[in-house]
Amino acid sequence: MVESTRTATLTFDDKTIELPIHSPSAGPDVLDIRKLYAQGSVFTYDPGFTSTASTESSITYIDGGEGILLHRGYPIDQLAGQSHYLEVCYLLLYGELPSAAQLEEFEGLVTNHTMIHEQMMNLFKGFRRDAHPMAIMTGVVGAMSAFYHDSTDITDPHQREVASIRMIAKLPTIAAAAYKYSIGQPIVYPRNDLDYASNFLRMCFSVPAEDYVVDPILARAMDRIFTLHADHEQNASTSTVRLAGSSGANPFACIAAGIACLWGPAHGGANQACLEMLQEIGSVDRIPEFIARAKDKNDPFRLMGFGHRVYKNFDPRATVMKESADEVLELLGVENNPILQVAKELEAAALADPYFAEKKLFPNVDFYSGIILEAMGFPTSMFTPIFALSRTVGWISQWKEMIEDPALKIGRPRQLYTGETQRDYTNVEDR
Numbered sequence: 001m002v003e004s005t006r007t008a009t010l011t012f013d014d015k016t017i018e019l020p021i022h023s024p025s026a027g028p029d030v031l032d033i034r035k036l037y038a039q040g041s042v043f044t045y046d047p048g049f050t051s052t053a054s055t056e057s058s059i060t061y062i063d064g065g066e067g068i069l070l071h072r073g074y075p076i077d078q079l080a081g082q083s084h085y086l087e088v089c090y091l092l093l094y095g096e097l098p099s100a101a102q103l104e105e106f107e108g109l110v111t112n113h114t115m116i117h118e119q120m121m122n123l124f125k126g127f128r129r130d131a132h133p134m135a136i137m138t139g140v141v142g143a144m145s146a147f148y149h150d151s152t153d154i155t156d157p158h159q160r161e162v163a164s165i166r167m168i169a170k171l172p173t174i175a176a177a178a179y180k181y182s183i184g185q186p187i188v189y190p191r192n193d194l195d196y197a198s199n200f201l202r203m204c205f206s207v208p209a210e211d212y213v214v215d216p217i218l219a220r221a222m223d224r225i226f227t228l229h230a231d232h233e234q235n236a237s238t239s240t241v242r243l244a245g246s247s248g249a250n251p252f253a254c255i256a257a258g259i260a261c262l263w264g265p266a267h268g269g270a271n272q273a274c275l276e277m278l279q280e281i282g283s284v285d286r287i288p289e290f291i292a293r294a295k296d297k298n299d300p301f302r303l304m305g306f307g308h309r310v311y312k313n314f315d316p317r318a319t320v321m322k323e324s325a326d327e328v329l330e331l332l333g334v335e336n337n338p339i340l341q342v343a344k345e346l347e348a349a350a351l352a353d354p355y356f357a358e359k360k361l362f363p364n365v366d367f368y369s370g371i372i373l374e375a376m377g378f379p380t381s382m383f384t385p386i387f388a389l390s391r392t393v394g395w396i397s398q399w400k401e402m403i404e405d406p407a408l409k410i411g412r413p414r415q416l417y418t419g420e421t422q423r424d425y426t427n428v429e430d431r
Contacts, residue, residue, distance in 0.1 A: 015040050026061050026070075043414040055242060056405075059092060059397050060233045064310035069317065071231060072096070080320040085226040085390075086110060086196055089168055092231055092397040107196075113169035114190035114199065116177075117147040124181045133385045134263045136178035141171070142256035152250040154403055163251040164396045171389040172196070176203035179382050197223040200389075205377065217331050221324040221372050228317040228365055229387055231394025237261040237268070241395045242402050243411040251399060258395045259388045268384040271370035274305035275339065275380050278370075283338060284345045295355055305367030306350060307360060314362050321368035325375075332375050343371045 006021040008031055017040050020032040030053050033044055046052045061070040069076040072091050079088050083097075090098045090106050098106060123140050144166070145152050151163035177187045180203075188203045198214040201222055206212030232238070240261040244254040262268035281290050293301040308315050334340035347363055350356045373383055402408060 060231045062233050065312050067314045067316050080227045085223045089393040110169045111192050133178035138259050144252040145250045171392045172200040175385040175389045221328050224324045226390040229390035245399045246411040268387045270366040272380040272383045274370040277304040278339045278342045308364045315364040317365040321365050325368040325371045328372050328375050
C-alpha cells in the first residue's frame with residue numbers, strides 16, 4: 001500500500017482523530033480506520049460492509065456505475081471474447097497473461113490432475129440418491145484435505161501451488177460426479193485429450209452405452225460461462241473464503257466454505273431463480289401480464305435476471321453471454337422448449353419497453369447463462385455447482401493473495417451490541 005499523504009479529520013465529543021486517506025489505482029479513495037478504536041474508542045457501523053474495504057487486492061476491479069469489470073487490468077469482454085478459461089485462470093493466479101510455453105505447461109498441469117482419488121468415490125455413495133449436487137460438492141471438497149495431505153501446509157509456497165492446481169482441475173470432475181450421482185447414472189471419468197469445457201460436458205452427459213461427441217459451439221459457450229464467472233471481487237463467497245483462510249484453515253476447507261456461501265439463493269442462485277420465473281410465466285402469451293406486474297409498484301413480483309446490484313448501467317459480462325446464448329439457441333433451437341421461447345420473447349419485450357430502459361433493468365449475465373444451461377439440458381439444480389466450479393479459481397487467487405500478505409490478520413468484525421447489560425444470575429426456584 002502506498003503511504004498516504006492526505007488525511008480526513010473526524011471530530012466527536014472532545015476528540016479529534018486524523019484518518020489517513022489512501023488513493024487506489026482505480027476506484028474511490030479509502031479512509032483508513034484501522035486505528036479508530038485505539039485512538040477514539042469507537043467502531044464504525046456498516047451492515048453488509050457495503051462501504052467498507054475489507055482488504056487490499058490487485059486481482060479484480062469493478063466500477064458498477066460505468067459497467068466495468070477488469071481482471072488484472074484486462075476487460076472481461078476481451079477475455080471472454082478472445083481468450084479462454086484456463087488462460088484466464090493463469091492470469092488470475094499469477095497476474096499476467098502467459099506465454100505460449102507457459103500456457104501449454106499450465107494446461108498440462110491442470111489436465112493431469114483432473115482425476116480424483118479413487119477412494120473419494122465412496123463419499124458420493126454416502127449421500128441420499130436425491131441429494132442436491134451443491135450438498136455433495138460442499139462435503140466432497142471439504143474432504144479433499146483428508147486425501148491430499150501433501151498440499152495442506154499453507155506456509156509452504158509449493159503446497160499452496162499444488163492445492164491450487166488440484167482444485168481448479170478436480171472441481172469439474174467433482175461437480176459432474178455429483179450430478180451423475182443425483183440422477184442415478186454411472187460417474188464418468190475425465191479424459192486428458194479434451195479441453196477443460198469439453199471434458200466437463202462429456203462427464204455430465206455421456207453414458208457408457210454410447211459415444212458422446214461434444215459440439216464445439218456448446219463447449220465454447222460452456223467455456224465462456226466459466227470465464228465470465230471466474231472472479232467478481234469481494235463478493236459474499238469470496239469474503240467467506242478470505243475470512244476462513246485468515247484463521248489458517250487449509251485451502252480445501254476454505255473453498256468448501258465458499259461453496260457453502262455461494263449456495264445461498266441471494267448469491268449463486270440468481271440464474272436458477274431466473275429459470276424458475278420463466279417457468280412461472282409458462283407461455284409467450286402471458287408475457288404482457290408479467291411485464292405489467294413488474295411495473296406495478298404494489299405487486300411484489302420482480303423480473304429475475306434483469307438489472308444488477310453492482311452494475312447500474314449494464315452488465316459487461318452480459319454482452320458476451322448473449323452472443324453465446326444466441327449461438328446455442330440457433331444450434332439447438334427453441335421450437336420444442338416453451339421456457340426458451342418465453343426467454344427470447346421476454347428479452348425482446350423488455351429491451352423494447354421504455355420503462356425498463358429508464359430503470360436500467362437490462363438482461364444480466366444470470367439471464368443469459370440460465371438460458372444456455374437450460375438449452376444444454378442441465379437441470380436448475382446444476383446451475384449453482386457450475387457457478388462454483390467457475391468461481392474456484394477466483395477464490396483460490398484471492399486466498400493466495402491473502403496468505404502471501406505480510407499484514408494478514410485473522411478476520412474479526414465488531415458489532416453494535418443492543419442486548420441486555422450485565423445482570424446477576426438467579427436460582428431457578430427464585431425466577
